[in-house]
Amino acid sequence: MISAEIRELFPILKQEVNGHPLVYLDSAATSQKPIQVIEALKHYYEWDNANVHRGVHTLGSRATDAYEGARAKVAKFIGAASEQEIIFTRGTTTAINIVAASFAESVLREGDEIVLTPMEHHSNLIPWQQAAKKSGATLKYIPLQPDGSVSLADVENTITDRTKIVSIVYVSNVLGVINPIKEIAAIAHKHGAKIMVDGAQSTPHMKVDVQDLDCDFYALSGHKMCGPTGIGALYGKKSLLNNMEPVEFGGEMIDHVDLYESTWKELPWKFEGGTPMIAGAVGLGAAIDFLTEVGMDNIFKHDVELTNYALDRMMQIPDLAVYGPTTNRAGLVTFNLGDVHPHDVATVLDSMGIAVRAGHHCCQPLMRWLEQSSTARASFYLYNTEDDVDRLVTALLKTKEYFGDAIG
Template structure:
């Protein structure tokens, strides 16, 4: 199935914006949803809607089967050893905060180190700032190369025997850098540290094998991989999760409650207090089926080809600055057009029916490293085509003409 055929499976793409066919180039923020996912959520609400793990009636049993079935699909999708290692969350942010609040605060002490990079999304930066403040641990940064990549020699220098946690995004949502997380995890392990991977931008686009990566924790969001918003997951090695305390307390996560003491359920349910995101999990399961039917290798191949085409076409525009590595990058291009503010660029593109992102992308320290206040970003997914890139380039040329006084 080619991209044009795939596009027909996404109802939202069949519309005009400001008199032009929609070109959606903001999938790094959130992907669009195929009809298979929309129908799965609709079917759940129409036929199976009930709470899970509670009732013995038929609807409750069907809802529970659908919810736990999604967990099984996700465990296989990322090659976890057990469904007990999959904790459903609201998304990557919640998953990373769970690790920071439950695990890191219990193991970090004054004199310990937490190692991250300057390219991290705020959701993989601020939680570690808070852990450092609360525990006295030192927050350290692996330096970036001029093209926004990581040199493993710098990792070796930064991670020491005092390091307790290394947390790195697999794919940069700004630079498109694909970080060598497997090699970083090996360095962390040699120093006795735990490896955390922010997989928000990697899981939708490439095959993930958490056992091969040998990471200790892996966080992901469903809404970036064709699933509904509000559903994500934390993978954690069972031996670590078993020794962690919940951070939310209430119904469903308990085993026994007395007036003054309580005990928790076994994994994974001790971390899923209250009514879970059942419909979101159902949609996530359908999205996993959808992505596997297409093939993650095929998605990766298509995006690399499309990104190379975009880099080639966009590089012909005078006064454009493209950030990040030129080769071996993920499916996005972050750029600035002369002195035109990225918000103005995005606004003009919107008049042409083209949706891109503009701003600091929740990466303010990285913006300062790039010596800019903001950038524009075009991000691609399985439903984008070379025609979308051509539309973008033509619209950027119009933008440049419109703001001609800003150039030269």
């Protein structure tokens, strides 16, 4: 387990909620921020605040250096071959939309196939629905195994020579499933398809090497990996990004403009129209420094151990249903307590200072596959402890007692 000193670096965790010490178990929605990230944002606004790539004055130069320095950190963190392959975005949603709007428009024709899974977050589903409607392409889904995982045999049977794009989540935000991206990428490439990976839940918790995975595109969100909200990144292979058109037009992304025609800057700036999220990038860079210092292998080991501990304890609670596989899963547990609505469970837990997520988790098709309208979810990160899990279990037992006849 990661040391208790790590927890001390997160100021928000020192508070009480409803008269109880806060137990934050909603990191899959957004993670908390260490003091290093908070101080980096404060320092930027107090000392370096200026626009980037434009002014020749000192503050402008410092802001540009900090912004581009953050890009270099992202590239190194996920194993990109070049900083030019990193496009700053508002987050995973924006990154996927860029690929669905730009790349998809250039390659999809009527009768082509887009392959997804039923476990996708809405942000990796709806953009492809729209791309299919515009192009006449067909959406196909890799079926799920009874535990919510995918089999490579089903991947082989679903992807065909008509498939142009495969888009799949690395780690499910509901099931905790860790998908075999490297193997799926190899199958996609065998058929001439390109693969987009939703890395929102994987990047904060495990070491990622996009070159080793051989994915064509990869999206991440800063706010789930100890960074600020409103910042994320799209990785794309340089050969693909060079041939894609921008989806936003305006200042900063242009090379030459006249009254009737314009040309674009080179990568990565042709995709970053307007004033970018400079402070967000600075904060993301600080988050990457922090995570790198802790060690991604250490974080993954901690998350797996804590999740296994939580599964062992929670599965002993009568009438509590847990969803997803029991092995090869990331740091979250999605569950329902008898017939008690998940919102009621979350409300009672909140009264005891425990923050969990309740709802459909932006995965309505997956909820229907689970035959549930919604679920509750406890998600863990490097600042959580076994004591947090113990408090959750105690609170769930009290919730069970509170609702009584509604259970079972």
